[in-house]
Amino acid sequence: MTSATDLVIAGAGHAGSELALAARQAGWSGPIVLLGDEADLPYQRPPLSKAYLCGKADLEALALRQASAYEAARITWRPGTRLQAIDRERRTAHLYGGEALPYAKLALCTGGRARPWACEGLDPQHPPANLFALRTRADADALRAALRPGSRLAVVGGGYVGLEVAASARDLGAEVCLLEVQPRLLARVAGEAMSDFIAGVHRAAGVDIRTGAAVQRVVVSGGRIERLELADGSALTVDLVVAGVGMLPNTEAALAAGLANEHGVVVDECSVTADPDIVAAGDCTVQHSALYDRAVRLESVPNALEQARAAAAWVCGQRKPNHAVPWFWSDQHGLKLQQAGLSQGHDRCVLRGDPGQRQFCVFYLKADRLIAADTVNRPADFMLVRRALGAGALPRVDPVALADERIPLKATLAAGV
Ligand SMILES: Cc1cc2nc3c(=O)[nH]c(=O)nc-3n(C[C@H](O)[C@H](O)[C@H](O)COP(=O)(O)OP(=O)(O)OC[C@H]3O[C@@H](n4cnc5c(N)ncnc54)[C@H](O)[C@@H]3O)c2cc1C
Structure with a gap:
């Protein structure tokens, strides 16, 4: 039973776990209830496609924090509970199963789910046993067991x-074709x-990368995908298929509540x-970015x-606006890939360094202003770009100087206005 002094948080992932602990630290004195519809303690998702899938990290290593951290902060974590609907007038969260939780403040941290792959030959009511998606620990376990x-x-x-x-599956000795x-x-x-660089790295590691490759039809036999037929007339015989076709934000309760x-x-x-009594954080949100002057949903x-x-x-x-520069990382075939800013809408790319050496940056410019960068094995350059974008406005940059390795990147970025 909760009371109207409670902070109720729906979704026990990266956002929900952080919000619960940060609220306690910031002085929330009432009860904090963290509802998670998964069974596990809040865990890290990035390793699911990397170290965890390869068997180099176990479940314990995935946990964001130990159970004792939540206990110490007097956070009640309730696994297997799912928010169904919000009654804003009565400040009540309704859970699947019928329970109603009054709240003083409600946080929506419901993340997203794998976007279902729609293709001729697939029946959403009867998904083939060898078709996988990757969003949850259970998804990763199922895929790992089949590989x-x-x-x-x-x-x-x-x-x-x-x-x-693809990289992890190669690591495990699978024959991988990416479409x-x-x-x-x-x-x-x-x-x-x-x-081009990423495709080259994967090909060198033995991944069959096929671009411009549209799957036209899936041939299912005995409840398993046997073959993929492509629009160019070719076909691919498979043992398993992973659909990595994006995610859908979990917004049903918020949509119904007009949020x-x-x-x-x-x-x-x-x-x-x-x-004002309902906050939200993480993959399920869309927020106006002052830096890019448009609404963005970041994953x-x-x-x-x-x-x-x-x-x-x-x-x-307390009012602590978040104007953080978007950033992201990825690990593939031992490379450290980091991205600062959002590159969509760029009208020019500038290369600094040599992809052949596996150490370089690609800068994205729009009207001579730096909007983003991809860095490969260059964490210091990544940090410089993050800082430059975080100064409040997109810096104007000299593309020639950006490309010139003899000129320190710091100086080029500092010259921007
Ligand atoms: C395989 C994979 C690899 C990734 N790699 C990277 C990476 O390298 N770097 C990076 O920055 N990001 C990466 N991401 C993205 C990153 O994991 C997400 O951005 C992050 O998990 C978002 O956190 P979140 O708390 O918003 O959502 P989630 O982590 O999805 O947590 C939301 C939780 O809410 C639960 N939930 C949903 N609906 C309800 C409900 N109605 N009631 C109660 N609970 C509910 C969900 O089941 C889930 O447990 C990766 C994601 C995946 C799937």
Whole structure:
């Protein structure tokens, strides 16, 4: 039973866990209830496609914090509980199963789920036994159990999750073919130099990368996918398929309560929704970015944590707007890939360094202003870009100086106005 002095948090992932602990630290004195619809203690999702899938990290290593950390902060973690609906007037959260929890403040940290892959030959009511998605620990366990050395794996979708799965599966000795419908990998988020580099690294590791490859039909036999038929007339015989076709934000309760649009739960820079008693953080949210002057929904751990901290401050009566620069990392075939800023809308790419040496940056410019960078094995350059973008405005940069390794990057970025 909760009372109207409670902070009720729906979703026990990166955002929910952080929000609970940050709220306690910021002075929330009443009960804090953390509802999670999964069975595990809040855990890290990034290793699911990396170390955990390869068997290099176990379940214990995934946990964001030990159970004792929640106990010490007097946070009641309730696994297997799912928010169904919000009664804003009565400030009550309704759970599946019928329970009603009154709240003083409610936080929506419900993340997202894997976007179902729709293709001719697939019946959503009867998913084939060898078709996998990767969003949860249970998904990773199922995939890991099915992967064998020599397994013929098709990965549908060349986004970050698909690419990481391909790399990990190669590591485990599978025969991997990655199918990307766009003419190049990461076409939506990265420039050509980066796409070519990533494709080259995967090919060198033995991944069969096929771009411009549209799966037209899935042939299922005995409840398993047997073959993928491609639009170019070719076919691929498979043992298993991973669909990495993106995610959908979990917004049903927020939508019904008038707090979300089709992109996510709408929050401001303090992570507050249209209802001052309801905050939201993480993958389920959409927020206006002052830096890019548009609404963005970010799928990254750093964003989940920053939004959660802003939300925790708000529920405790403090205003701590979050203007953090979006950033993201990925590990593939031993490479440290880091991205600062958002590259969508760039009109120019500038390369600094030599992809052949596996150490370089791709800078994304729009109207001569730096909007983002991809860095490969260059953490110091990544930090410089993050800092430059975090100064409040997109810096104007000299593309020639940016490309010139003889000029320190710090100096080039500092010259920007
Ligand atoms: C395989 C994989 C690899 C990734 N790698 C990276 C990476 O390298 N770097 C990076 O920055 N990001 C990475 N991400 C993204 C990152 O994991 C997410 O951005 C992050 O998990 C977002 O945290 P969240 O708390 O918003 O959502 P989640 O972590 O998804 O947590 C939300 C939780 O809420 C639960 N929930 C949903 N609905 C309800 C409900 N109605 N009631 C109660 N609970 C509910 C969900 O089951 C889930 O447990 C990766 C994601 C995946 C899947």
